[in-house]
Amino acid sequence: MNKALYNGVKIKVIRSLKRKKTISARLVGEVLELRVPRFLPLFKVNYYAALFAKKFAKKESKRSDSFLQKRARLLSGKYLKKRLPGYEIAWSSRQTKIFGICNKKTKSIKISARLKRAPSWVIDYVVLHELAHLLYSGHGKDFWGAVTKYPKTDLAKVFLRGVAFGKA
Numbered sequence: 001m002n003k004a005l006y007n008g009v010k011i012k013v014i015r016s017l018k019r020k021k022t023i024s025a026r027l028v029g030e031v032l033e034l035r036v037p038r039f040l041p042l043f044k045v046n047y048y049a050a051l052f053a054k055k056f057a058k059k060e061s062k063r064s065d066s067f068l069q070k071r072a073r074l075l076s077g078k079y080l081k082k083r084l085p086g087y088e089i090a091w092s093s094r095q096t097k098i099f100g101i102c103n104k105k106t107k108s109i110k111i112s113a114r115l116k117r118a119p120s121w122v123i124d125y126v127v128l129h130e131l132a133h134l135l136y137s138g139h140g141k142d143f144w145g146a147v148t149k150y151p152k153t154d155l156a157k158v159f160l161r162g163v164a165f166g167k168a
């Protein structure tokens with residue numbers, strides 16, 4: 001089992017005894033796990049690793065600030081019934097320890113760029129979490145009352161714990 005960087009994507013190749021022909025990729029935390037047949041030649045492993053990494057990098061590049069703004073509009077309309085103040089939301093590559101931060105004073109939300117590769121339902125949770133902080137400062141009953149309307153809240157928290165753990 002080795003981990004390598006392809007196109008900026010961390011890939012771990014797992015050679016599987018059971019696999020004959022199929023190749024699959026799954027994102028675990030920040031690492032893309034590539035399962036390949038046990039005896040696939042190395043040049044082919046490299047080929048597929050580069051291919052999957054390219055696909056992921058492409059997906060990531062679509063995740064711009066305007067992507068976040070769109071998600072925020074949609075999520076606030078759906079889950080936060082109160083009117084939000086004017087705010088800005090953007091990715092930040094400076095957030096390495098936390099996934100999102102909301103400055104209630106300046107009405108500015110930053111989402112960690114680490115999450116660009118996360119599934120969209122995880123990004124949605126973090127965006128909604130930070131949007132809710134525009135209304136509620138702490139993590140009180142009102143805060144969670146609003147955020148848990150998002151059905152994948154618990155799943156997203158588990159996913160993020162995994163990412164945090166993988167980083168440690």
Ligand SMILES: [Zn+2]
Binds near residue numbers: 129
């Ligand atoms: Zn919070």
